[in-house]
Amino acid sequence: MxxxxxxxxxxxxxxxxxxxxxxxxxxxxxxxxxxxxxxxxxxxxxxxxxxxxxxxxxxxxxxxxxxxxxxxxxxxxxxxxxxxxxxxxxxxxxxxxxMMDTALIDEEQVPVLNSVRKYLNKNGEIIPCGVFNGVEAVHVNTAHPSYQEGRTPQHELMSRLIIYDQIDFKKYIKENVAFRIPISINKQGTVSGIKITTFTLLTPQLICGPTPMMNPPLLIPTNKLKVRNGENIILNLEYSMGGGLDTIRASIERIS
Ligand SMILES: C[S@@+](CC[C@H](N)C(=O)[O-])C[C@H]1O[C@@H](n2cnc3c(N)ncnc32)[C@H](O)[C@@H]1O
Missing domain, CATH: 3.40.50.150 (Vaccinia Virus protein VP39)
Structure with a gap:
């Protein structure tokens, strides 16, 4: 080939x-x-x-x-x-x-499927058939959204992984999304970013995590917040699927 x-x-x-x-x-x-x-x-x-x-x-x-x-x-x-x-x-x-990319942000998977899906027969199928997106609070030093390659950018996990979105490719997908995600901190320190991990459903029975060339985890800087173990905070996350990394807006806040 x-x-x-x-x-x-x-x-x-x-x-x-x-x-x-x-x-x-x-x-x-x-x-x-x-x-x-x-x-x-x-x-x-x-x-x-x-x-x-x-x-x-x-x-x-x-x-x-x-x-x-x-x-x-x-x-x-x-x-x-x-x-x-x-x-x-x-x-x-x-x-x-x-045309997969982490959280479907930087490639055209979503706009393409939204426009081509009308040609799929009623019992037709799509490969992959969907994704799950998960998020963790992290301590990270990066000036802009960066894909994880090995241990770079270095980061420390500050919470467990929360699945915040599940997408079925057979249904219409809203391209501009905004999430407000409550998350429980499990370590004392400073949260300064968000880590997104995408899991791909090739078929309903076959799930694949990030691979070197498909959906590497994405680290996104936020404002900084000093936190205690056990504290609950809110992650605010917005982006356009297919719109590129420049559309990402991320911040964190205390629950008042
Ligand atoms: C991640 S590569 C996958 C290539 C191949 N299917 C594979 O898995 O090895 C995505 C391919 O989709 C093409 N592509 C991206 N957006 C497209 C679009 N809107 N219409 C047609 N092709 C597109 C790119 O040029 C690239 O070759």
Missing amino acids: KVTSYQQHLLSDIERLTAFYEAIHKKSKGIIYDLGTGSGVFSSWAAPLAHFVYAVEKDPFTAKLAKKNLKPFKNVSLIVNNAQNIIFPENADLIICE
Whole structure:
């Protein structure tokens, strides 16, 4: 398979690939859309099990790669366009869409699914089928939202993980969201940030945590608050799904 370095990194993430492979193998049938096909890897797995696959890629350079890799498959059509602009000639039994990002903020998963979902047959399925987002209060020194890579940025957990949002990709998803999350502090110190962790449901039975190339935990700075063990505080969190990291607003406050 021909690859660019970004696509190579995606293809080196065995945990991510294994989870998608299992889901695609289980669910592929009939008419399939593979939105954001990249190197074409998911279409190449789905094609032998499908009647027809529409592989969609908006980046023309990446699409050249998909074209080479998908050449052997006679039942795959590559469409080079933004998935939101396409009028599909037939409905889908399965939509595969991997434009995932932590809390779905920095990639187009949500706007794309909100515009393409109307083409999904009534009993059709989506891979992944949804996400759970969790949040923890942390002590962290970072000037802007940063994805965790190994131990960087260094941080100290100040609470347990709370699931604050659950998203079902088959239903309309509100893109601009605001949460007010009560959280119990379990350590004395200073809270200065929020950590978001996203769990991906490939199928209702197959859940995948963060992998190196899919949804690494996101550390977001907030105002600073001195806290006691056992104290309850409020995390305020706003963002636009698909709007990018600049749309994030995060702060913490005491419960008055
Ligand atoms: C995370 S990569 C996934 C690539 C491949 N499916 C894989 O999992 O290895 C997301 C791909 O979606 C493409 N993409 C992002 N937004 C898109 C959109 N609105 N329409 C079509 N393709 C898009 C990107 O160019 C990129 O190639």
